[in-house]
Structure formats: structure tokens, C-alpha cells
Amino acid sequence: MTAKAPTLEDVAREAGVSTASVSRYLNMPELVRPQRREKIEAAIAALGYVPHGAARALASQRTRTIGAVIPTLDNAIFARGVQAFQHRLHSDNFTLLLASFDYDLEEEVRHVDALLTRGVDALLLVGCLHTPKLYERLDKMELPYVHTWAFDRSGAKPCVGFDNRLAAKRAASYLIDIGHQAIALVVGITEGNDRATERALGVREALEERGLALLPEYYLEKAYDVAEGRSAMRQLLTQDVPPTAVICGNDVLALGALLECQSRGVPVPGEISITGFDDLPLTSHLQPSLTTLHVPAGEMGRRAAEYLLARLSDVPMPDSTELEVGLLVRGTTAPPSRRK
Amino acid sequence: MTAKAPTLEDVAREAGVSTASVSRYLNMPELVRPQRREKIEAAIAALGYVPHGAARALASQRTRTIGAVIPTLDNAIFARGVQAFQHRLHSDNFTLLLASFDYDLEEEVRHVDALLTRGVDALLLVGCLHTPKLYERLDKMELPYVHTWAFDRSGAKPCVGFDNRLAAKRAASYLIDIGHQAIALVVGITEGNDRATERALGVREALEERGLALLPEYYLEKAYDVAEGRSAMRQLLTQDVPPTAVICGNDVLALGALLECQSRGVPVPGEISITGFDDLPLTSHLQPSLTTLHVPAGEMGRRAAEYLLARLSDVPMPDSTELEVGLLVRGTTAPPSRRK
DNA sequence: CTGTTAGCGCCTTCAA
DNA sequence: TTGAAGGCGCTAACAG
Numbered sequence: 001m002t003a004k005a006p007t008l009e010d011v012a013r014e015a016g017v018s019t020a021s022v023s024r025y026l027n028m029p030e031l032v033r034p035q036r037r038e039k040i041e042a043a044i045a046a047l048g049y050v051p052h053g054a055a056r057a058l059a060s061q062r063t064r065t066i067g068a069v070i071p072t073l074d075n076a077i078f079a080r081g082v083q084a085f086q087h088r089l090h091s092d093n094f095t096l097l098l099a100s101f102d103y104d105l106e107e108e109v110r111h112v113d114a115l116l117t118r119g120v121d122a123l124l125l126v127g128c129l130h131t132p133k134l135y136e137r138l139d140k141m142e143l144p145y146v147h148t149w150a151f152d153r154s155g156a157k158p159c160v161g162f163d164n165r166l167a168a169k170r171a172a173s174y175l176i177d178i179g180h181q182a183i184a185l186v187v188g189i190t191e192g193n194d195r196a197t198e199r200a201l202g203v204r205e206a207l208e209e210r211g212l213a214l215l216p217e218y219y220l221e222k223a224y225d226v227a228e229g230r231s232a233m234r235q236l237l238t239q240d241v242p243p244t245a246v247i248c249g250n251d252v253l254a255l256g257a258l259l260e261c262q263s264r265g266v267p268v269p270g271e272i273s274i275t276g277f278d279d280l281p282l283t284s285h286l287q288p289s290l291t292t293l294h295v296p297a298g299e300m301g302r303r304a305a306e307y308l309l310a311r312l313s314d315v316p317m318p319d320s321t322e323l324e325v326g327l328l329v330r331g332t333t334a335p336p337s338r339r340k
Numbered sequence: 341m342t343a344k345a346p347t348l349e350d351v352a353r354e355a356g357v358s359t360a361s362v363s364r365y366l367n368m369p370e371l372v373r374p375q376r377r378e379k380i381e382a383a384i385a386a387l388g389y390v391p392h393g394a395a396r397a398l399a400s401q402r403t404r405t406i407g408a409v410i411p412t413l414d415n416a417i418f419a420r421g422v423q424a425f426q427h428r429l430h431s432d433n434f435t436l437l438l439a440s441f442d443y444d445l446e447e448e449v450r451h452v453d454a455l456l457t458r459g460v461d462a463l464l465l466v467g468c469l470h471t472p473k474l475y476e477r478l479d480k481m482e483l484p485y486v487h488t489w490a491f492d493r494s495g496a497k498p499c500v501g502f503d504n505r506l507a508a509k510r511a512a513s514y515l516i517d518i519g520h521q522a523i524a525l526v527v528g529i530t531e532g533n534d535r536a537t538e539r540a541l542g543v544r545e546a547l548e549e550r551g552l553a554l555l556p557e558y559y560l561e562k563a564y565d566v567a568e569g570r571s572a573m574r575q576l577l578t579q580d581v582p583p584t585a586v587i588c589g590n591d592v593l594a595l596g597a598l599l600e601c602q603s604r605g606v607p608v609p610g611e612i613s614i615t616g617f618d619d620l621p622l623t624s625h626l627q628p629s630l631t632t633l634h635v636p637a638g639e640m641g642r643r644a645a646e647y648l649l650a651r652l653s654d655v656p657m658p659d660s661t662e663l664e665v666g667l668l669v670r671g672t673t674a675p676p677s678r679r680k
Numbered sequence: 681c682t683g684t685t686a687g688c689g690c691c692t693t694c695a696a
Numbered sequence: 697t698t699g700a701a702g703g704c705g706c707t708a709a710c711a712g
Binding site: 347366394397400 | 704705706707708
Binding site: 053063095256 | 390392398414416423440621627
């Protein structure tokens with residue numbers, strides 16, 4: 001029972017064939033005559049043989065393992081993307097190695113190193129902003145990788161993602177279209193986070209194009225957290241002239257903002273409009289339902305997996321895929337009320 | 341630039357030492373004389389050497405890799421536990437292999453097999469209910485593993501978790517204490533899910549001990565989803581005699597239930613009380629804030645990691661750790677109002 | 681402390 | 697189609 005784990009050689013002996021045949025059976029069964037195949041199958045079952053991945057990896061130089069290095073799992077939208085990514089990998093018999101770096105790009109490199117040592121065959125990255133060291137590592141190993149959650153228009157970086165700037169701009173433009181002028185922005189911490197940075201830029205662009213400006217007191221950076229969203233809204237509401245609309249960097253912040261309004265009795269969207277970003281499942285059920293941008297996280301994860309899988313099997317596939325991020329106009333936005 | 345990845349042998353040559361010394365430097369640096377150490381360090385830096393995990397694993401029989409097989413990442417509470425688990429592993433230089441089986445125990449075995457092939461040194465499991473095949477595999481490999489999210493009082497299974505039955509019972513008892521009798525239960529799908537099963541049992545026990553019964557029409561099983569929670573509450577509210585309190589199997593269901601009440605104008609807790617399970621971050625910010633059971637997911641993940649790490653380094657450590665799941669009485673519960 | 685060397689378990693030519 | 701045999705890159709005795 002507690003004997004050593006059986007090896008391929010044990011299986012070969014048990015089945016009365018060579019190790020090469022067993023190996024072939026494992027990797028290209030169709031090259032093995034049915035009769036032998038059965039004997040091998042029987043031997044494997046009898047011994048409870050499980051292939052030894054490390055040995056296989058060493059000999060074949062592939063681990064059938066793919067890494068993902070993400071900012072955090074604590075944001076439901078990433079969790080969903082990773083979930084889909086893993087699911088797709090699994091159906092091709094690949095296993096996911098996961099690491100999260102908590103938005104610290106130096107830490108990210110360390111994780112990448114760890115994954116490279118583990119021999120991942122490919123890598124998923126979030127965002128297009130990474131340290132040069134990280135790219136050096138990847139290039140030296142000639143490792144296939146893909147950027148997600150962002151889109152590089154230059155085409156220099158392989159990605160399956162979306163244009164954060166454009167998406168944010170869309171939300172801002174919409175608010176301007178329906179008459180808002182006093183628009184505030186509560187965005188995630190932009191340092192080391194190109195998604196947040198781009199979203200902020202998008203809002204700024206939209207405002208500027210319409211001759212509006214983003215007042216310094218209407219610009220807040222907050223960690224992605226409900227409490228932070230509340231605190232941001234509190235800061236905005238207690239100003240002499242509160243904004244009539246608040247664009248939030250993601251749904252978690254927006255949720256916090258909305259809850260803060262509700263707990264202070266500030267009517268939404270009557271007194272103030274709110275937009276989010278991500279379209280978390282719960283946002284459509286809120287009262288009022290949240291106007292937000294739909295991020296196709298599941299599809300992104302799946303397609304990122306497909307891209308990497310394709311690269312690994314030399315199947316041609318475009319190096320970048322841009323996904324649509326649609327604006328979902330729901331209940332938290334309305335034209336500004338005339339005040340004073 | 342695009343030359344083959346350098347091997348330990350290359351490093352040895354470059355540094356003018358033996359491969360053994362380089363290997364020692366990598367694994368037990370203190371056994372290498374400082375002078376040599378520097379030469380090796382220089383060589384490693386010069387070549388951009390990255391150890392080859394598979395080779396290392398093959399030779400040492402350890403991968404410094406630990407697997408986690410979870411139901412889904414789509415539930416924030418699991419995401420948080422995994423996050424903490426991974427974080428703790430990383431600080432000991434272990435990497436996480438992650439797989440999710442979507443509550444399908446047969447699929448779970450397949451994932452476990454995949455992880456075993458990848459050579460994980462240890463494994464984290466969710467819940468105490470698994471197929472016999474799964475345990476066979478684990479035992480044959482003599483692999484350290486730990487159960488989480490549940491607690492096995494028999495002591496037969498190593499776990500770092502909590503007593504789902506007791507926790508649910510606590511919520512039910514509380515509702516009874518404050519006067520509820522018409523209590524409904526909206527629990528997760530119990531098939532293949534011992535946490536959900538135990539929670540349901542806990543509620544039943546509490547009711548029975550107080551001479552109350554769980555009416556069939558007050559018992560609903562729903563997938564963990566906001567929409568399902570809403571639908572459950574809808575079903576309950578439209579009955580001839582709606583319950584005065586609804587115990588939900590987790591916070592997502594509870595959130596759905598709460599939102600459904602709000603959208604129908606049913607006052608909570610005035611007309612109906614609601615309890616959740618998990619204590620997701622957002623629940624404390626809801627209006628009213630959700631009465632729920634606090635599941636210490638982060639701590640559980642961290643301690644599960646510590647348990648496995650300890651087992652791998654032969655550090656003594658108790659095989660089971662029971663965590664406290666406290667009832668947080670907040671705004672969604674109150675004594676029943678006298679009706680009719 | 682350091683070098684030598686025999687594997688670790690499997691894949692993959694190369695012949696048969 | 698099948699078997700024999702040489703590595704893959706590293707670790708871990710063992711000897712020095």
C-alpha cells in the first residue's frame with residue numbers, strides 16, 4: 001500500500017512491453033496497437049500509476065502548466081476572469097499556477113521568476129504596465145505571454161483586453177450628454193496601475209473635449225474597497241459645491257459611493273448620479289441599479305487561454321484581440337436637477 | 341540573446357567551480373565559502389540563470405508547489421481564502437496550483453489527479469466530503485492534505501475549519517430567541533456539498549430543539565447567486581403565510597433576498613428578518629446592514645497553508661484547528677412584528 | 681568545505 | 697509498430 005509510487009518502468013514490466021511503448025501510449029495512443037494498448041491500460045490500472053510530471057517536464061521541456069500573475073483575487077472581477085481562464089486551460093489538460101502581487105510591480109517580478117522556475121509554458125499578465133526586468137525574463141525564456149485587462153493599440157504587446165481609456169471616456173461623455181458639468185472622478189490608485197491611469201485619462205479627455213475641466217477637489221484616488229468608496233463620496237458630498245455626478249473607477253467604489261448616499265439620504269440619481277466599471281453581478285440588482293461599464297471578464301479569461309494555447313501548438317492566431325466594453329445605462333444616472 | 345537557457349553547469353563553468361557548489365549555493369548558501377559565493381552570484385547574474393524547476397523536482401522529489409482544489413472562485417469568500425493561502429505559501433517560496441471543480445465531486449477527482457501528476461507537495465481541499473477515489477489517490481501518494489471550510493469532529497481528517505452546523509444553529513437559535521417561529525431556510529445546493537448540508541442540519545436542529553419545525557414550503561435550495569436569492573425570497577413572500585425570518589445559506593443569497601424585499605417594498609427587518617453567512621465586506625455597509633456569521637476566510641487560508649508547510653518540514657502541529665464563526669447581529673434582524 | 685558521480689522518471693531519436 | 701538507450705538539469709551521497 002505504502003510502496004513507492006509506480007513508475008513507467010513498472011508499468012512496462014507489468015504489461016510485458018517496453019517503456020517506450022508505455023510512453024507512446026501515454027502521449028500518442030494511436031501509434032500503439034490496440035492489443036498492446038489494452039495490456040498497458042490494465043497494467044496502469046492495476047498499479048494505480050500516475051505519470052510523474054517533473055520527469056515528463058524534464059524530458060519533454062514542457063510542463064503543461066500556465067501561470068497567471070494578477071493584482072489580487074479579492075476583486076470579484078479578477079476572480080471571474082481567472083476562473084474562466086483556468087476552466088479553459090483545464091479542458092486542454094493544462095494546469096494553472098496562480099500568484100497575486102497586490103498591485104506591487106516589484107513583487108510581480110518575483111512572482112514571475114517563481115513561475116518561470118516552475119517551468120510554466122506560458123503566462124497571463126494583467127495590464128500592459130510592467131517593469132523592464134519582467135520583460136527581460138520573459139524574452140530570455142522566449143515564453144509566450146499575453147496581456148489582459150488592457151489593450152495596446154501599438155500592437156507591440158500581445159493582448160486580449162479592452163481600451164480602458166475609451167471605456168471611461170464613454171461613461172463621462174454620457175454624463176455630459178445628459179447635462180452634467182460638475183463631474184467628479186473616484187478612481188483606483190493609479191500608481192503602477194495602467195488600467196486606473198487610463199480610466200482617469202479617459203474621463204479627463206471627455207471633459208476637456210467638451211470644454212469642461214476636472215476640478216482638483218473632484219479628483220480622488222482610492223483603493224478598491226467599499227469603505228473607500230463611501231469615504232470618497234463623503235468627501236465629495238461635504239464640499240461647498242458637490243458634484244452632480246461621480247464616475248467611479250470600479251463597481252466596488254461605486255457601490256460604496258451609492259451606499260454612502262443612501263445612508264445620508266442623498267437621492268440617487270435625483271441629487272447625484274453615479275457610474276461604476278466592471279458590471280459585477282450584483283450591480284444590476286441594486287436599488288437603484290448601477291449604471292456601469294460591462295467588462296467581459298469571463299470571455300477575456302477564456303480567450304486569453306485560447307490565445308496562449310494556440311501559441312503553444314503553433315496554431316496561428318492574431319496577437320491582439322480587443323473586446324467591447326459597453327455602457328449599461330441603468331438606474332443611478334439621470335440628468336442633473338436644477339439646484340439653487 | 342535567444343540562446344538556450346543557461347543551466348547550472350554553465351554557471352559552474354562560468355564561476356570556475358563545480359556544479360555541486362552551485363547547487364549548494366542555491367539550496368544551502370551557508371555551506372559555501374563567501375568568496376566562492378560571490379563568484380557564483382556573479383556568474384548567475386551574468387548568465388541570467390534561472391533554476392529549472394522540473395529538474396530540481398525530479399532530483400529532489402519535491403516541487404515546492406502546493407495545490408488547492410476549490411468549488412469556485414466566483415464566490416468572494418473562497419477568493420479571499422485562496423488569496424490568503426497563496427500569500428502565505430509565497431512567503432515560504434511555494435507556488436500555488438489552483439483548480440476549481442464547480443461543485444462536481446467527480447470533476448474534483450480529475451483535478452486532484454492533474455495536480456498529483458504536476459507533483460504538488462501538498463493539497464488543500466474544501467469541505468470534508470469527497471469521493472473515496474480521491475482519498476485513495478492521496479493516500480497512495482502519501483500526500484499531506486488539509487480540509488478547510490468544515491470541521492471534522494471525529495478527528496480522522498486533518499482540517500482547519502469551522503463547524504457549519506453549529507454556526508447555522510447559532511443563527512437559527514438567535515432568531516428563535518428574539519421570538520421568531522415562522523422561520524424559512526434558503527440554503528445552497530446540498531448535493532455534494534457538506535457545508536450546505538451541515539448548515540441546513542444546524543437550522544433544523546435548532547428548530548427541533550425548540551419544538552419548532554421547518555415547513556417544507558419554507559425550505560429552499562438555491563445556487564449561490566444574487567438572482568437566486570431574490571427568486572427564493574419572492575417564493576417565500578408570495579406564500580399564503582410568509583415566514584417572519586429567512587436564514588440564508590450565504591451572504592450572496594442573503595443579499596439577493598434583501599434586495600428582493602427592498603424592491604417589493606417589504607420592510608426589513610420590520611416585516612421580515614434576514615440572516616446571511618460569510619460576512620462579505622460589503623454586508624456591513626448595506627442598508628440595513630446584514631446580520632450574518634463571520635467566516636474568517638483569510639485566517640483559514642493562512643492557517644491551512646501553515647499546517648501544510650509544517651507537515652512538509654516535519655514541524656509538529658495539531659491535525660485540526662477549529663475556527664470560531666461568530667454571529668454578527670446587525671440591522672436585518674429584529675423581533676417579529678405582530679401581524680393580523 | 682568542495683568535487684565526482686550516480687541517478688531521479690520520462691521522452692525521443694534511431695534501428696530493427 | 698516496437699525496443700534500446702542516451703540524455704533532460706539538478707540533487708545528494710560519498711570521497712577527498
